[in-house]
Amino acid sequence: MSQPFPEHAFLRGNFAPVHFESEALDLPVEGEIPRGITGTLYRNGANPQFAPRDRYHWFAGDGMLHAFAIADGRVDYRNRWVRTPKFELEREAGRSMFGIFGNPMTSDPTVVGKDTGLANTNVVTHAGRVFALEEGHPPFEVDPTTLGPKGYESFGGKVFGRFTAHPKTDPETGEMLAFAYSVGGFFTNKLAYYVLDKHGAMIRAEQFEAPYSSMVHDFIATRNHVIFPVMPLTGNLQRAMAGKPAFAWEPEKGTHIGILRRDQPLAAMRWFKGPAAYVFHPMNAWEEGDRIVADVMQYDAAPLFPNPDGTPGDERKAVAKLVRWTFDLAGNTDTFRQEPLDDLLAEFPRFDERFAGLPYRHGYYAFYDPESRKFTGSFTGLAHLDVKTGARKQWHCPAGDAVSEPVFVPRATDAPEGDGWILAVLFRGATQTSDLCVFEAQAIERGPIGRAMLSTRVPYGFHGNFRPT
Template identity: 55%
Template sequence: MDGEVRINPYLAGNFAPIRSEDDFDLKVTKGQIPKDLRGTLYRTGPNPQFEPRDPNYHWFTGDGMIHGFRVEGGKISYRNRYVRTPKWELEHEHGRSLFAGFNPMASDPIAFGKDGGVANTNIVWHAGKLLALEEGHMPFEIEPGTLKSLGYVEPYAGRVTAHPKMDPKTGEMVWFAYGVGDAPLSDMISYGVTDASGKVVRRSDFQAPYGAMMHDFMVTENYVLFPVMPLTGSLERAMKGLPAYAWEPEKPAYVGVMRRDADVSTIRWFHTGACYVFHPMNAYEQDGKLIADVFRYDSAPLFPLADGRRGDKSAARLARWTLDLSGDSDAIQEEMLDDLDGEFPRFDERLAGSGYRHGWFAGDTTRSGSVKLNSIAHIDLTTGKRSVYEFTGGDLVSEPVFTPTSDSAPEGQGWLTAVAWRAAENRSDFLVFDAQDVAAGPIAVAEVPRRVPFGFHGNWVAG
């Protein structure tokens, strides 16, 4: 329609940024915060400091903002702060947006050659440091409690992705990076290990079957799995004004498998039909096979086709991949475990890389094929039983984060913490669930006096 003004969906509703940095004591409006629940839920997400330059601004490219929910003695407080990356500092100095996210050709000349990291995707605790992470830069250290920006952690010597895995037995942080090297959007991948003291003890590079957005990966006790799926990256395409990242369903999906103590030259590539995975739940070894539970899409959501046309809507469902290390076939066997659309899977991470029983995720009972999630689900992988708590009135929820009641508690005995957006009031609540009785609804609700924008990941730091 002539004269129609297109509103970018990532700048509207609860995707829209909030630009104030606040400190609130929250009012508990339902139930009681468990006395034994002590620590902080740290969450992060994109929150552009200024109006984006690119009219096709993508949610993945906004400035990182940390949200901290501190819980102690049945009381809860909230604090949020921008991650003051070099990008944030440069734009703050000039009072406007300078970088253009996935469309670098639209960046201001002032930004050319400058660091464009946003630290907006995940926030993890390792070796006594709180680290804000994203796809293309080094970890950025945040001071616990104050949320003060402390700067990049230099020993990583290059980009690190946002989804490291913590080994509960060794204390190691195992990580990877994609698109590494001098050429943007390259097909090179790094595999890295940081020991329990915070020292980077390994970084090895290898070539993938093609360049792709490799959002997450899987780690078992002895193996690492690298998924390379046809959400491809192409500098040549970007230089022609076409999407830098695009869905190319004619390409197969691959999973590279390597022993954690082996050389990257030993990687064996398994394959399956075109599909996409943003997030696995967990992976483990069983009888000479690797088992990986993943949220699988038929096609990558949120991204266009290679010619710039809009891609199909697609929702993820929990699937199990089996990779037979002793067999002659490199084909991945696939079994669907559940039929509820969902994302942001979590589990009891004391069992990371090992066999496990309990998982949780944010679900979409409306089957809208979007990232707007209106429920929290628990699945018992032994019985196959799923229980769900569904929000009403258009309310939507973040990734649920599991916290055990104690270090020695049985698997799955603990709490889920999450943040809900209350659509009618346009504000948010902090929620606590009994992890074993999700369907009963939250056992405690604390009111945030304004909204917390939709974000990506969070983690609980105890004490």
């Protein structure tokens, strides 16, 4: 018999898992869902099916996909767990079998060495296929309509066991760029760099060494370069085996940023250095002659992870703001410039991804209560920033509600940058339900122009993307 879930900040409220899969056709709509939106919004997040064996972490729950299929002003909804080998083994056992992040010290002895994949962080489309992603395992393919499992994809055995949750698609070539960290074993300092062509074939898969073992959650790409941020949220096997945190904040190691021209060998990688900071998610980056400019959500200290001795980190530093990095590739220096772009405490930056790796103007992100000075994973509003003028527009959730990552959908394939809509999932605190909300991207401050209303809730999660029909 499965056990009740323990009391934990990331297992209560709208962080708590939903214990069922469901479908709802033709959701009630308030306002109008524009008929120009035709496709499916996929969202992924942690939704543990059983109570954890040891202390829970938000990033360690089983993946659950939420799909909102939109056509003719109507919305259908479906949610499904991602049925990884780990999920199926625990479903058969009727209880949790693996320690958090697959920790062998706290796993059932019968599953040590077996697959621990969660596929809980992102969901992307490439070459007509849909993949649920996390950063410790290969992509897990699902059916675009039913969300049923198709299994891991190693691209002809070329994936080195791991794959990022945040690949980048080049809008000009159709190539997908990706990477992985801790390649070849627990907490190694090896990273992988992958390139898939527009048809989904792996055409580059190589490994290189970083200055130290780090949780490299995301990376950055421009038209001609890829950028790997190695920041001091470190992984350490000996520390984990001693019962201390596997991942911990070690600011004395500083920040190291590797930059590589996409047409060059790995030996041409150039490393830049900076003070300790952490970035889960960049917004976008582009080139200006011999300079690379990147806009990122930067923390002074990584949130949600402790110091090496297990003591809590400094919550006052563990908040993110939008910061611009500038690298001078022609200069005789290994440092880079950092300058703030916005003062909102925010995360989950997104933009019109037809301009990925290119100069852009419009950015969107979710922000959280500035009074708390603490990252909680739930967001109290959405912002639109004109990065050329600095003008910012904001929409605040109704009291007690919280909003997800914003996803941009263009009005047409050839529409000007920023001409389209923002899709976001809104949790309604008073009713314990969720709505799919549609905003005019250039008038986000006016609030939703349409809401498709569920009679259940979508737990707080991570990332998603829109797949046009």
